[in-house]
Amino acid sequence: MYPNIQLNSDGKLKHFLSIEGFNKSLLTEILDTAASFVNPTDGQIKKVPLLRGKTIVNLFFENSTRTRTTFELAAKRLSADVLNMNITTSSTSKGESLLDTIRNLEAMFVDMFVVRHAVSGAAHFIAQQTAPHISVINAGDGQHAHPTQAMLDMFTIRQHKNDFSKLRVAIIGDILHSRVARSEIQALNILGVKEVRVIAPKTLLPAKVETLGVTVSHNLIEGLQDIDVIMMLRLQKERMTSALLPGESEYFKCFGLTEEKLKIAKPDAIVMHPGPINRGVEIDSKVADGKQSVILQQVSNGIAVRMAIMAMAMQHKGAIV
Amino acid sequence: MYPNIQLNSDGKLKHFLSIEGFNKSLLTEILDTAASFVNPTDGQIKKVPLLRGKTIVNLFFENSTRTRTTFELAAKRLSADVLNMNITTSSTSKGESLLDTIRNLEAMFVDMFVVRHAVSGAAHFIAQQTAPHISVINAGDGQHAHPTQAMLDMFTIRQHKNDFSKLRVAIIGDILHSRVARSEIQALNILGVKEVRVIAPKTLLPAKVETLGVTVSHNLIEGLQDIDVIMMLRLQKERMTSALLPGESEYFKCFGLTEEKLKIAKPDAIVMHPGPINRGVEIDSKVADGKQSVILQQVSNGIAVRMAIMAMAMQHKGAIV
Amino acid sequence: MYPNIQLNSDGKLKHFLSIEGFNKSLLTEILDTAASFVNPTDGQIKKVPLLRGKTIVNLFFENSTRTRTTFELAAKRLSADVLNMNITTSSTSKGESLLDTIRNLEAMFVDMFVVRHAVSGAAHFIAQQTAPHISVINAGDGQHAHPTQAMLDMFTIRQHKNDFSKLRVAIIGDILHSRVARSEIQALNILGVKEVRVIAPKTLLPAKVETLGVTVSHNLIEGLQDIDVIMMLRLQKERMTSALLPGESEYFKCFGLTEEKLKIAKPDAIVMHPGPINRGVEIDSKVADGKQSVILQQVSNGIAVRMAIMAMAMQHKGAIV
Numbered sequence: 032m033y034p035n036i037q038l039n040s041d042g043k044l045k046h047f048l049s050i051e052g053f054n055k056s057l058l059t060e061i062l063d064t065a066a067s068f069v070n071p072t073d074g075q076i077k078k079v080p081l082l083r084g085k086t087i088v089n090l091f092f093e094n095s096t097r098t099r100t101t102f103e104l105a106a107k108r109l110s111a112d113v114l115n116m117n118i119t120t121s122s123t124s125k126g127e128s129l130l131d132t133i134r135n136l137e138a139m140f141v142d143m144f145v146v147r148h149a150v151s152g153a154a155h156f157i158a159q160q161t162a163p164h165i166s167v168i169n170a171g172d173g174q175h176a177h178p179t180q181a182m183l184d185m186f187t188i189r190q191h192k193n194d195f196s197k198l199r200v201a202i203i204g205d206i207l208h209s210r211v212a213r214s215e216i217q218a219l220n221i222l223g224v225k226e227v228r229v230i231a232p233k234t235l236l237p238a239k240v241e242t243l244g245v246t247v248s249h250n251l252i253e254g255l256q257d258i259d260v261i262m263m264l265r266l267q268k269e270r271m272t273s274a275l276l277p278g279e280s281e282y283f284k285c286f287g288l289t290e291e292k293l294k295i296a297k298p299d300a301i302v303m304h305p306g307p308i309n310r311g312v313e314i315d316s317k318v319a320d321g322k323q324s325v326i327l328q329q330v331s332n333g334i335a336v337r338m339a340i341m342a343m344a345m346q347h348k349g350a351i352v
Numbered sequence: 353m354y355p356n357i358q359l360n361s362d363g364k365l366k367h368f369l370s371i372e373g374f375n376k377s378l379l380t381e382i383l384d385t386a387a388s389f390v391n392p393t394d395g396q397i398k399k400v401p402l403l404r405g406k407t408i409v410n411l412f413f414e415n416s417t418r419t420r421t422t423f424e425l426a427a428k429r430l431s432a433d434v435l436n437m438n439i440t441t442s443s444t445s446k447g448e449s450l451l452d453t454i455r456n457l458e459a460m461f462v463d464m465f466v467v468r469h470a471v472s473g474a475a476h477f478i479a480q481q482t483a484p485h486i487s488v489i490n491a492g493d494g495q496h497a498h499p500t501q502a503m504l505d506m507f508t509i510r511q512h513k514n515d516f517s518k519l520r521v522a523i524i525g526d527i528l529h530s531r532v533a534r535s536e537i538q539a540l541n542i543l544g545v546k547e548v549r550v551i552a553p554k555t556l557l558p559a560k561v562e563t564l565g566v567t568v569s570h571n572l573i574e575g576l577q578d579i580d581v582i583m584m585l586r587l588q589k590e591r592m593t594s595a596l597l598p599g600e601s602e603y604f605k606c607f608g609l610t611e612e613k614l615k616i617a618k619p620d621a622i623v624m625h626p627g628p629i630n631r632g633v634e635i636d637s638k639v640a641d642g643k644q645s646v647i648l649q650q651v652s653n654g655i656a657v658r659m660a661i662m663a664m665a666m667q668h669k670g671a672i673v
Numbered sequence: 674m675y676p677n678i679q680l681n682s683d684g685k686l687k688h689f690l691s692i693e694g695f696n697k698s699l700l701t702e703i704l705d706t707a708a709s710f711v712n713p714t715d716g717q718i719k720k721v722p723l724l725r726g727k728t729i730v731n732l733f734f735e736n737s738t739r740t741r742t743t744f745e746l747a748a749k750r751l752s753a754d755v756l757n758m759n760i761t762t763s764s765t766s767k768g769e770s771l772l773d774t775i776r777n778l779e780a781m782f783v784d785m786f787v788v789r790h791a792v793s794g795a796a797h798f799i800a801q802q803t804a805p806h807i808s809v810i811n812a813g814d815g816q817h818a819h820p821t822q823a824m825l826d827m828f829t830i831r832q833h834k835n836d837f838s839k840l841r842v843a844i845i846g847d848i849l850h851s852r853v854a855r856s857e858i859q860a861l862n863i864l865g866v867k868e869v870r871v872i873a874p875k876t877l878l879p880a881k882v883e884t885l886g887v888t889v890s891h892n893l894i895e896g897l898q899d900i901d902v903i904m905m906l907r908l909q910k911e912r913m914t915s916a917l918l919p920g921e922s923e924y925f926k927c928f929g930l931t932e933e934k935l936k937i938a939k940p941d942a943i944v945m946h947p948g949p950i951n952r953g954v955e956i957d958s959k960v961a962d963g964k965q966s967v968i969l970q971q972v973s974n975g976i977a978v979r980m981a982i983m984a985m986a987m988q989h990k991g992a993i994v
Contacts, residue, residue, distance in 0.1 A: 076461050078405040078433075084720040086746065097456065100435060104407065104460050107433045112720075112749045114742060127949035135739065135948065138972035139746050140718050306456065307448035330459035397782050399726040399754075418777065421756060425728065425781050428754045627777065628769035651780035 036158055044343045046158040048169045049176040050217035058221055062186050064339035064352055065332070068108075076334055081342050081350045082111035086141040090157075091170075092118045092148040097307065098170050101330075102145045105337035114141065130160060137162045142348060143341065144168070151175035151210075166344040168337075174208050180305050181214035183336040185222060187329050188260055191301050195219075199226040199257050201296075202245075203286060204264030204313055205235045211305050212264055213243075220244040230254035231286065251286050255295040263288055263304040266313045279312050289315045293323065301325045357479055365664045367479040369490045370497040371538035379542055383507050385660035385673055386653070389429075397655055402663050402671045403432035407462040411478075412491075413439045413469040418628065419491050422651075423466045426658035435462065451481060458483045463669060464662065465489070472496035472531075487665040489658075495529050501626050502535035504657040506543060508650050509581055512622050516540075520547040520578050522617075523566075524607060525585030525634055526556045532626050533585055534564075541565040551575035552607065572607050576616040584609055584625040587634045600633050610636045614644065622646045678800055686985045688800040690811045691818040692859035700863055704828050706981035706994055707974070710750075718976055723984050723992045724753035728783040732799075733812075734760045734790040739949065740812050743972075744787045747979035756783065772802060779804040784990060785983065786810070793817035793852075808986040810979075816852050822947050823856035825978040827864060829971050830902055833943050837861075841868040841899050843938075844887075845928060846906030846955055847877045853947050854906055855885075862886040872896035873928070893928050897937040905930055905946040908955045921954050931957045935965065943967045 037052055039045045044057065068076050087106045089099050099115065106113045118132065136144070143166045146154040151173030158167040171177045192198055200219055206212045206229050219227045227245045229236065240247060248254030255261070266282065288302065302314075302324045310316045319326060342352045358373055360366045365378065389397050408427045410420050420436065427434045439453065457465070464487045467475040472494030479488040492498040513519055521540055527533045527550050540548045548566045550557065561568060569575030576582070587603065609623065623635075623645045631637045640647060663673045679694055681687045686699065710718050729748045731741050741757065748755045760774065778786070785808045788796040793815030800809035813819045834840055842861055848854045848871050861869045869887045871878065882889060890896030897903070908924065930944065944956075944966045952958045961968060984994045 086749070096437065100437070100457075101460060103435065104433075104462075107407070112746075114745065116738065116742070128952070131949060134969055135972050136742075138969040139743060139976055140973065141746075307452060310449070327455055327459040330456050331461065334460055417758065421758070421778075422781060424756065425754075425783075428728070628773060631770070648776055648780040651777050652782065655781055 036155070039347055043346055044340070045347065046154075046167045046169075047178055047340045047344060048154050048158055048167065050178045050181055050214045050221065053221065055221050055223065058182070058185065058218060061182055061336065061339050061343065062189055064343060065182075065186055065335040068335045068338050074331070076108055076338070078108050078110060080110045081352065082106070082109040082142075082345055085109075085111045085143070085345060085348065085350075086114060086139075087111045087143045087145060087341065088114045088116055088136055088141050089170075090116050090118060090136075090144045090146045092146075092153070093171070094119070095147055095171070098147060101333045102168075102170060102337055105334050105341060106145075108334065109338055109342060111142075111341075129157075133157055133161055137165060141165065142345065145170050147171050149173055164348070166341075168340060168344065171210055174210050174213075176214045177210040177305075178214045178218075179333070179337055179340060180211050181218040182340065183329055183333040184215055184262065184303060184305070185218050186332045186336050187303060187325055188301070190328065190332070191325065192259060195222040195224050198224045198259045199228065200224050200260040200262060201228045201230055201248075201254055201258045202262045202264065203230045203251065203254070203288065205266060206231050206240065206264070207235045207237050208267055209264050212262075215262060216243050216245055228254055228258070251288075251292055252295060255292060258296040258300055261288065261293070261296060261300055261302045263302065263308075263314050265305060265307065266309055268309075268312075283312055287311070287313055287315060288318050290317050290321070293318055293321075299323075303329060306330065357476070360668055364667055365661070366668065367475075367488045367490075368499055368661050368665060369475050369479055369488065371499045371502055371535045371542065374542065376542050376544065379503070379506065379539060382503055382657065382660050382664065383510055385664060386503075386507055386656040389656045389659050395652070397429055397659070399429050399431060401431045402673065403427070403430040403463075403666055406430075406432045406464070406666060406669065406671075407435060407460075408432045408464045408466060408662065409435045409437055409457055409462050410491075411437055411439060411457075411465045411467045413467075413474070414492070415440070416468055416492070419468060422654045423489075423491060423658055426655050426662060427466075429655065430659055430663060432463075432662075450478075454478055454482055458486060462486065463666065466491050467493070469493050485669070489661060489665065492531055495531050495534075497535045498531040498626075499535045499539075500654070500658055500661060501532050502539040503661065504650055504654040505536055505583065505624060505626075506539050507653045507657050508624060508646055509622070511649065511653070512646065513580060516543040516545050519545045519580045520549065521545050521581040521583060522549045522551055522569075522575055522579045523583045523585065524551045524572065524575070524609065526587060527552050527561065527585070528556045528558050529588055530585050533583075536583060537564050537566055549575055549579070572609075572613055573616060576613060579617040579621055582609065582614070582617060582621055582623045584623065584629075584635050586626060586628065587630055589630075589633075604633055608632070608634055608636060609639050611638050611642065614639055614642075620644075624650055627651065678797070681989055685988055686982070687989065688796075688809045688811075689820055689982050689986060690796050690800055690809065692820045692823055692856050692863065695863065697863050697865065700824070700827065700860060703824055703978065703981050703985065704831055706985060707824075707828050707977040710977045710980050716973070718750055718980070720750050720752060722752045723994065724748070724751040724784075724987055727751075727753045727785070727987060727990065727992075728756060728781075729753045729785045729787060729983065730756045730758055730778055730783050731812075732758050732760060732778075732786045732788045734788075734795070735813070736761070737789055737813070740789060743975045744810075744812060744979055747976050747983060748787075750976065751980055751984060753784075753983075771799075775799055775803055779807060783807065784987065787812050788814070790814050806990070810982060810986065813852055816850050816855075818856045819852040819947075820856045820860075821975070821979055821982060822853050823860040824982065825971055825975040826857055826904065826945060826947070827860050828974045828978050829945060829967050830943070832970065832974070833967065834901055837864040837866050840866045840901045841870065842866050842902040842904060843870045843872055843890075843896055843900045844904045844906065845872045845893065845896070845930065847908060848873050848882065848906070849877045849879050850909055851906050854904075857904060858885050858887055870896055870900070893930075893934055894937060897934060900938040901942055903930065903935070903938060903942055903944045905944065905950075905956050907947060907949065908951055910951075910954075925954055929953070929955055929957060930960050932959050932963065935960055935963075941965075945971060948972065 147170040154169035475490035789812040796811035
């Protein structure tokens with residue numbers, strides 16, 4: 032629980048590190064703010080001058096072109112200046128510590144760090160250590176959290192399903208290693224869905240997963256019944272040892288989403304995926320590109336939601352959202 | 353022939369993929385638009401707000417600092433936001449397909465792809481597949497086309513030689529592997545020059561080269577007679593096998609442009625090269641740096657011409673050129 | 674001595690390559706201009722439109738994220754467009770010469786080169802060769818000079834010690850290999866300090882070091898007496914052979930700055946370091962993070978000082994500083 036560090040003394044957003052610790056009201060404010068950036072007639076997002084003169088540093092200790100790109104675009108749409116720092120190639124190779132790197136960037140009058148790191152808790156650590164005038168956004172830390180991904184997913188669900196309280200949501204795949212799943216489960220519970228159901232083989236579920244506020248199924252066919260929203264996870268092949276999984280084709284046979292299996296869910300169920308997708312591994316191309324898929328809308332919504340979070344976190348620096 | 357895909361339904365420029373399929377009127381409009389960006393008193397190019405709020409993605413699947421730089425500068429002079437993506441280091445390494453990368457970028461509300469790719473036809477493929485609101489500019493695809501290079505060459509020729517219809521133009525070097533040559537030949541013919549003469553050893557000419565609308569010479573000394581414009585090609589050493597060429601010094605002896613050989617052409621002939629030049633391989637330094645050389649003017653003109661093409665392709669999105 | 678090349682015919686700053694050749698008046702003008710960019714109430718630096726429409730190229734032949742970042746931020750605060758070129762990955766790998774690279778960038782209507790190079794004299798060479806409309810800023814060349822670092826150090830000293838003429842300044846560490854030390858010694862002498870004292874083992878001092886305008890001590894405890902300003906140097910481990918130094922711990926024992934040794938200097942002495950610091954090698958963490966340390970202020974001042982130098986060098990292009 033990190034409520035204090037993420038909020039200012041007046042309860043406004045300061046850092047965005049993890050979904051836990053936020054209440055329904057603040058998550059809803061983020062969704063509403065994101066909606067305000069989308070042009071209702073053509074769905075496009077115009078450039079706004081909210082963060083003109085502010086400097087946002089993409090502090091990526093782990094390479095991720097896709098995520099960096101969405102944050103860079105969101106920052107530019109807010110008229111901020113963006114500095115991309117791939118720290119693996121920076122002066123840490125000269126032996127400078129992470130803290131010294133942070134101190135130096137602070138001293139350069141930057142306003143925000145967007146942090147991606149392979150170690151769980153890295154964004155929290157930086158937020159705890161950094162100067163009071165700087166906001167930190169977690170763009171994914173280890174297996175801990177990916178809260179902006181969760182919020183764009185919530186935004187996408189709200190576009191299609193008005194009332195969270197009536198929804199049964201299935202999250203399918205490698206729950207054990209997924210920071211996306213962890214953040215999604217938290218957000219769905221805070222927003223008050225009727226049920227979050229995780230569907231995965233036992234080897235890909237954390238111990239005592241029910242304590243996260245989910246029901247559990249080990250069978251895709253059973254698990255998809257009555258589901259309104261299907262959230263697929265990417266199979267992180269690089270994270271898995273042969274002990275956990277029998278093989279890609281076997282996985283697809285049991286837990287891959289096909290057109291046939293999709294029919295088990297409610298007829299108006301939507302299919303989500305954080306991308307990049309492994310076609311034929313966790314999801315069939317016909318489903319990924321099918322009419323129930325909202326995967327590309329998730330990408331679009333990622334810009335609006337990240338703009339909202341960045342702008343709200345900068346309110347204490349004069350941004351009027 | 354790709355007239356339909358490159359033009360909008362009202363005949364305006366949409367994509368710029370290949371010179372073929374355009375008519376003299378449209379090429380001339382590009383040249384005139386480019387001229388309008390150049391300050392007549394000092395030759396400088398001022399920043400204009402034509403593409404403010406638009407996002408241009410440099411989608412480079414093949415590393416080319418020089419070409420990327422000119423497109424980035426042109427985009428910034430138009431006040432666009434620029435996103436540089438070196439795709440070899442991006443999530444394609446996570447197994448994402450080209451099409452999925454394109455779909456994701458589209459969903460991020462970008463407006464234009466500037467594509468460089470080692471495979472011929474890659475820019476066409478992307479233009480065919482991409483969403484209707486996106487324009488595609490070919491920044492060089494395999495051995496197929498490099499149409500913006502051809503247009504800046506035409507602009508440079510027009511600066512020095514008013515009437516295309518009176519010109520004899522020689523293109524010298526590795527015609528076989530050169531996307532630049534292919535695009536130049538097309539542009540020169542559309543603009544109506546009197547003669548395009550290719551000068552190269554037989555091993556560096558495509559089969560039935562005359563069908564492209566050129567005359568052929570295998571001898572530099574004979575070939576340079578009566579020539580108004582000399583377009584050198586870069587010797588792509590990395591593309592050639594020993595079977596095609598006897599060696600650099602032998603090549604220079606036969607096809608390298610020296611001061612002595614330059615005298616064979618008309619006294620006011622101009623010397624062009626797309627760069628980067630191999631001094632002492634295809635061109636002598638005295639010629640490259642001599643008073644008939646317009647090589648650096650080509651670089652300058654590259655900014656104006658790329659601005660013109662980008663701005664015209666964005667007209668359907670509200671840019672008033 | 675490079676007075677002519679660094680100044681315009683009317684004595685205004687054109688290039689900033691080396692401290693030598695400037696007089697006290699011009700260095701003071703830089704410090705005053707830098708001060709004008711700092712908001713007196715909160716110490717922040719606002720974005721100003723001084724270089725709007727100008728293009729600044731970070732031409733880095735040697736990787737340095739930290740220095741590049743400060744120049745990029747300074748340029749963006751001046752509203753310039755910035756082009757980052759890591760030349761090790763550019764078309765020089767296609768065999769293009771440095772001069773051809775420079776000529777091409779010139780032709781693209783850029784306005785300034787910020788040059789970092791491993792070879793001493795590289796920035797001078799480029800300034801001598803480049804077109805008259807382009808300014809060159811030296812961001813560190815070999816073991817020769819790092820003049821913007823020296824100026825931000827002078828700015829920091831002036832913040833704490835009003836009158837240069839009363840100061841005794843110690844520079845401690847590897848004077849022999851340090852471009853920072855060379856530039857600092859020149860700036861301190863031009864600004865008229867009472868004494869510049871270098872403190873180092875004999876193996877880390879250049880021959881005839883006294884001719885640079887310094888006094889010499891080989892003993893830290895003796896050398897620190899009566900000192901107002903302590904300038905530590907980074908131990909460039911990668912530059913040293915075992916012949917020069919007995920080892921890090923031995924070095925720290927003799928020349929590392931500890932709290933105890935700091936007490937030998939004047940009670941209000943300030944401690945400076947160009948960063949990145951080697952904690953426990955040349956400086957103890959308690960000193961680096963202590964109340965006499967101004968190391969992070971140096972970083973902040975680096976933005977203001979680089980803005981000042983860039984803006985002044987652009988005066989001939991219409992920037993009104």
